[in-house]
Amino acid sequence: MSPQTKRESGDLRFSEVLSALSFALDLVEGQPEGHTVRSCLVGMKVAGRLGLDAEMRSALFYALLLKDAGCSSNASMMSTLFDADDMEAKKKVKTVDWTSLPHAALYAARTVSPDGSLLAKAGKMVRFAARGQAESRNLIRIRCERGADITRLMGFPEETAWAIRSLDEHWDGRGHPDGLKGEEIPLLARICGLAQTVEVFFTAHGPAGAEEVARVRSGRWFDPALVEVLLAEAAEGGLWKDLSREDPQREVTRLEPDDRTLEATPERVDLVARAFGEIIDAKSPFTYRHSEGVAKVAVAMGERAGFGPDATRDLMRAGLLHDIGKLGISNRILDKPGPLTDEEYAKVRRHPELTYEILSRVGPFRPIAETAANHHEKLDGSGYHRGVGAEDLDFPSRILAVADIYDALSADRPYHKALPKEKVLGILREDSGTKLDADSVTILEDLINENAV
Structure with missing residues (x-):
């Protein structure tokens, strides 16, 4: 058994990998660290009191851990719609009853164009008033469909995928994306929807706030029977503790x-x-693929x-995963067509540090955390985030730095059009031996000349 296989088998559960990575999903949603894990705890406590069988509890367990897997797919649209930081917009919407017109209007007023003129803010507000429900439905549809697809990619059952697909449906039929009502909504989705809202209000307002939102939205957002189960668990099962x-x-x-645990093979x-x-x-x-x-x-x-098989796999x-830290950067910066301010550039330069912080939490990814975080470092120390x-x-870090530049320059970005391969190679050659590893540049040039990449 190779060293890599040893470190990824036996005593490490797959759920531990996903729990550790959920920190990245919390970042995208603008939520405090641990939101996903705490939501999972709420949902599983409800499932236990309901007496769901092991198969259904397993499907729910992974739906709760991956409920926000599609959250990045609507970040750019949300940032554009509100002319605001997408993470702040997502954070605020979690505490709003967006099916209520007055609440939705107040949310929009507090969120759209925070740095814009009154005229710009008014224009965005008019658009939101005219198209708010349709835009919201589309944003949620994109997010939920993408999340469901990602769970399928990982091999989870349809029950898990549909729990995520229907996460934002409401008991009264006023949710999104399909307007399902009552028991038309899959049971696991009903549990997930209740669990995530309760966690948000618990973190912000404590047990009293969590219980109040469950009661107030019972029969509208939430299945009344599930609310009763949640409140019973809170009173008797030590949920808040x-x-x-x-x-x-x-x-x-x-x-x-x-009997349903999966190994982190x-x-x-x-x-x-x-x-x-x-x-x-x-x-x-602009980062598609x-x-x-x-x-x-x-x-x-x-x-x-x-490189051997294990080194190649790493x-x-x-x-x-080298850019996983960008999940913590606002799309107002990532998608900005013009030059970045010093403050914005400082935030962008932090993404490799976030990459290291995220990956070093995850057992199987700790060996690659430093390599992934080194992708903007340069041989002469002029890179970032550490300036080493x-x-x-090491050689893998040098290879990754060259591969990253090559792919970035070969694709359209907000600040440049895709460059021809020969021009990209010319740029790489200019820095070869000073900023970039000469052997890595030569290897890439040979592969390009052979049409191997």
Whole structure:
């Protein structure tokens, strides 16, 4: 058994990998760290009191951990719609009864064009008033459909996918994307919808706020029977105490059905890397397939350099996940067509640091965390986020840096059109041996000349 297989088998659950990665999804949704894990705890407590069988509880368990898997896919549209920081807009909407016109109008007034003129704000408000419901339905549809597709990519059952697809449906039929009503909404989706709202209000307002929102929205947003189950669990089962623990992830792990636990095998970890690569690329229309492209080029370069299977696999994962830190950057910055301000550029420069912070939480990804975070470092120390030099950059890091530049320059971005391959190679050659590793540039040039990438 190879060292890589050893570190990814036996005692590590697949759910632990997803729980650790959920921090990245919390970032995109503008939620405090642990939102996903705490929502999972709420939902599983409800499921336990309902007496759901192990198969249904397992499907629910992974739906709760992946409920926000599609959250990046509407970030750019949301930022454009509100002319605002998408993460702030998402954070605020979680506490709003957006099916109520007065509440929706107040939310829009507080959210749209925060830095714009009164005229710009008024224009956005008029558009929101005219198209608000249709725009909201579309934003939720994109998010929920994408989330469901990602769970299918990871091999989860249809019950899990449909729980995410119908996450924002409401008991009274006024939810999105399909306007399902009552028991038309899958039971697991009803539990997920209740759990995530209760967690948001618990974190913001404590147990009293969480119980109040459940009661007030019972029969409108939420299945009244599930609300009664939740309130009974809160009164008798110590729900709020468990949510307040320092490590709610440990409590969540205990609630996973024992006979349905999945091992974090190398193959499953690869699927997670690919799925999160898609989540990353969906954040901005200008990064479509970038992670996949970087991984493909980096793997080809690694194989040409003589890397073995484990080192090549690590390089693929690092390529797919190198930009995961961008999930914590606003689309107002990522999609900005003009020059960035110093403050905005400072935020962009932080994304490799966030990449390291996220990946180092995840057991199978700790070995690649530094390589992935090094993708903007340069041999002469002029890169970021750490500004380290050649002595601190191993060969995989050097390969990834070249692969990242090649793919970025070969695609359309807000600040430049895609460049021809020969021009990209010319730029790489200029920095070869000073900022970029000469051997890596030569390997890539050979692969391009052979039409191998």
